[in-house]
Structures are given as C-alpha cells and as structure tokens.
Amino acid sequence: MQTNPLGHNVDLAERAYRIRRNALLMGEVQGQGYIGQALDIADVLATAYFHAMSYRPEDPHWEERDRFLLSNGHYAIALYAALIEAGIVPEEELETYGSDGSRLPMSGMAAYTPGMEMSGGSLGLGLSIGVGMCLGLKRNGSSSRVYTLFSDGELDEGSVWEAIMSAAHWKLDNLIGIIDVNNQQADGPSSQVMAFEPLVEKLQAFGWFVQRIDGNDIEAVRSAFDAARDHAEPKPRMIVCDTRMCKGVPFLEAREKNHFIRVDEHEWQMALEALDAGRKA
C-alpha cells in the first residue's frame, strides 16, 4: 500500500475532511470554481488515495504504482486537494491554484502537476486512455491497476461507450472505472440533459462488474473499492457513485445551480466553519 508519511492512523473520514478543506482553500484563491464537485467526490478520493491505491508520494512515476486517471479535468481542484493530502504536491502550493505559473491549473494536465496522469478537460478521454494503459500493464506483466474517474455528464460522449465496450472485450480486470453521478452538468441536471439510466443494467449488459453505492458513505465506498479489487471474474469493474454536490457544506448543498459556483468573499469562512461543524458532529 501507499507509504504516506502520515501513515494509516488517520481515518478515511478525516482524510475526506482535509481534502474538502484543501479544496475550499483553493476555491477561495480564485473566488469561484468547481467546488461542488470537489466536495462531492472527496470521500471517493480519500478512499482511493488512503485505502485502495499503492503509490510513493516522493516518486510519482514509480513503475509499480496504481494509476489514477482524472478524465473530468475540471475536477482538478479535488484531485489537487487529494494530492496535497497524500504528500505528492506540497501544501504550500495550494495558494497558487489557478494562478499564473502555478503547477495547479484550473483544468488538470499531466505536464503541470506531479501525480496527474493525464490531461483531461476535453471530456470523454479518460476511459480510452485507461483501456490502453491496462493493455500495456498486462503486456508488461504488471499487477498495477488503473482507476479512472469520470462524470455522469461524460456518459453523453460516444467515446466513453467505445471504451466501455472494448474494456469488456479485452477482459480488463485491472481497470476500475468510477462514475460520479452527481446529476449536474453544464446545462443542468445530467438525467435531463441526456437520460442515462438504467446505468447499472446498461453497464452489466456491456460486460462489466458493476456496483452502485452512495458515494458519500465512506464505508460503502471502502467496501466497493475492496470488492472491485477482489472480484474474481475477468471483467472490468465499475463503481457508480451517487454523490451530493457540495457535500459537507449545507448552505452550498442547498444551491440549485452548483455546476460552477461563485462564492462571495465572506462565505468562504462560513463554508470552512460549516465543514468544521460537520467534522465535529
């Protein structure tokens, strides 16, 4: 497992709290951003980086690491928050987020940030790259896995279904897809922009081992990651995560239009306090 200097004595809920906090602090630098997504996916990222994945913070290119592909590049703020917590990106860079010369641009790119494995942002790319990586890892006899996070909105992209079909064709049991179903995309609720249900049945019919969980129930997330890893069938694995936008900050959760939120200056402190209140509760 990972050799994080902070060790294993910090529980996943605390990791998720810190990831959310890092994301809010970065959001404050810009005054806006994809905060809703960062807050909704924090439990998944905490589980990925502090339970499921093997990696070496001091050596992001370590050959035997598990790969994490961020297909939805605008979630970069969430991944940076996790990479900071994992010790892969120094915490002091947090305040450079989205600024000139920063290694933490608004949309994730591989060349900019240690631990960022692909350049996302043009949606629908990640799973195809994941298929190729998994084929390559198998050629190399590697036991590393490829975790690929993408969003429900990306299901609109035909390329995602090309990759879904081929991953089953190639029996890629080293590929673990994670879909963030927060039911929000640029033009509104994802299910209204383009109906994608019944998702579990569709993915099963495509030949995947599929689990659907509450992506903000950290125990459920942990069990799903374990089951995805331990599943015996030679199938790719998908974890469909229903999540709540802005999870952990109730007054932001209540906002209807939260795909790209603007938070007033005085509200950042309120958001951090709301997050802290949830942590103590």
Added chain:
Amino acid sequence: MTRTTDTHPNVDTNEGASPKPRLKTSAMIASIAAEGQRTKPAPFGHALVELAKSRPEIVGMTADLGKYTDLHIFAKEFPDRYYQMGMAEQLLMGSAAGMAHEGFIPFATTYAVFASRRAYDFIHQTIAEENLNVKLACALPGLTSGYGPSHQAAEDLALFRAMPNMTVLDPCDALETEQMVPAMVDHQGPVYMRLLRGHVPLVLDEYGYQFEIGKAKMLRDGADVLVISSGIMTMRALEVAKSLEADKVDVAVLHVGTIKPLDGETILREAARSGRMVVVAENHTVVGGLGEAVAGLLLRSGVTPKFRHIGLPDEFLLAGALPTLHDRYGISAEAMTTTIKGWLG
C-alpha cells in the same frame, strides 16, 4: 462545382465534349500505381515486421482497418502484439496514448479521414499534448480513393500541421515508406505518416534516395522550373520532368518527405536560385498544406520567385475512378505537364 437538386454532381453536362472511356470502379480501391509501373507489396507492413523483430516495444493497433492499412502483415507475424480496437477511432487514439504511457511504441492505423477528422481531438489531447510516442500510419491520403469525400482526406496535412508536437510525413513511394518506419521509431514523439498501402509504386530507388526526418532532397536539378513536391506528387513531378525534356524545359524536383518540420534551409536555398519558376505540387487541398507552408516561408524570408501552386481545389471532390479524378483535378502527370507549360508561356 455547384450542386443543384436536379443535377447530380457527377453528371458531366458539358455536351459536345469528346467522350472518354468510362473507367470502372475497380480503380476506386485504387492502387495509385500506373499500369506496368514497378511496385512493392505492403511496404509499410513488411518494414514494420522487420523492425519489430528487434524492437519488442512496438505494438500494432487498428480500428477495423488492419487489412486495409497493411497492418495485417504485422498481425500475422506478431499476433500477441496486435490490438484490434474495433471501428472506434477515438478509442484507438486514446488507448494508443495509454499504451505509450506504459512504455510501448504503438503504430495506430486507420484511414487518414478518420484520424484527421473524427479523432482529431483525441490525437490532440491524449497524444500530442503529452508528446507521447504514438505513430500514426493512415491510408488513403489526399485524393487516393474514388469513394468521394467520406474517404478522401484532402485536408489531413493542414490539420496535422496545425497540431503542436506532431511530425508530419508524406512519402512518395514504397522505398520511402520503408525508410520512414525506422525513422518514426527513432524519433521521440508523435508522428503522422500518410500511408501508401497495397502495391505501392517504386520510384526513388533510381535516385539513390535516403529519407531523413526534416530533410528535403533534390532528386534532379534543372534550370527552368523548380518543382517542390511531397507524397505521390513527387512521382508525378519526376514524370513531368522527363516529358518536358522533349520541350527543352529543364525541371528540377525537390522532394519534401517531411511536411513538418519543414526543411526551410533547403527550400530557401533552392527557391532563391535565380531564373526558376517555383511550382509547389501536393496531393492535398490548396488550403493549409505544403503550398501555403512554402509560400509563407518564402515571403517571410524575402525570397520571391515566380510562384505557382498545384493542389486539390477547395471543394468536396467527386467520386469515380482515380485516373479520371486525377486528370480532372490537375494532379495527373499529363495535367501537370499541360499546366506548367501554360505557366511558362
């Protein structure tokens, strides 16, 4: 040509013109070789197999066009290094990027239309932006299919020239195709090669040619006209040069196998030699290909010879037999000869 609802674009309404023999569609599948011309079978496929014997990191990937890109030769020799990705070009490019991430050198093959038009963003974002070691070999470049615009990649060079990090190659014949394969592997980064498949003409062996990435090569010298050409248009230019000898017109041919990076030094040196009309000839739309690349280079450098351009028109091209189409659009040797003689006055 303007299409109207009552006239099919392929109907020649020019009454009174002398009838030409109607060529059959067999010419559509199209070897670009002229009758009786020396050819080599599947030069890309065989060269790749030869190289892959000593380079285990080479893998072959295709989108349901293995047989039509000569990759089946590789598949037969190395079945476990061959990846059939289905008729899904976006997946092909993304997964080739993933393979390159893991240290392999994938040769991804499809038709030039699908790579350039359908999968452009995937190549741009997953391959070129990360400068990954993916080699694209894409068949039916320019006007080398009679199927109409769906299969005619008239604009592929313009699109890939505009992509940072991409090296763009346009081979003339079987020899150059063979020579390009190891050069592509030795080059670190993405490469797009216009693929000539099937029975490919063999021409450059008579000129002692050796391909190098980024180098234009003089194939023959001449005092009156300098043709700067790439791809199959170099083969045409050499024929034109021979036929114009009878008219006492001395034609030089500078072959530009690498469209990007362009060999500006050689092109400027040759174009600056006084007294020669410069003709750029390309199997590509006149928009954004070798012609505009050379024109821009000359203007920026203050070299302004008499300049002419042979290329495909900025329009959707017709279906039909290739020899007919090459005549129609002015890229057959006969059409080029007539055009150049006209320019000389």
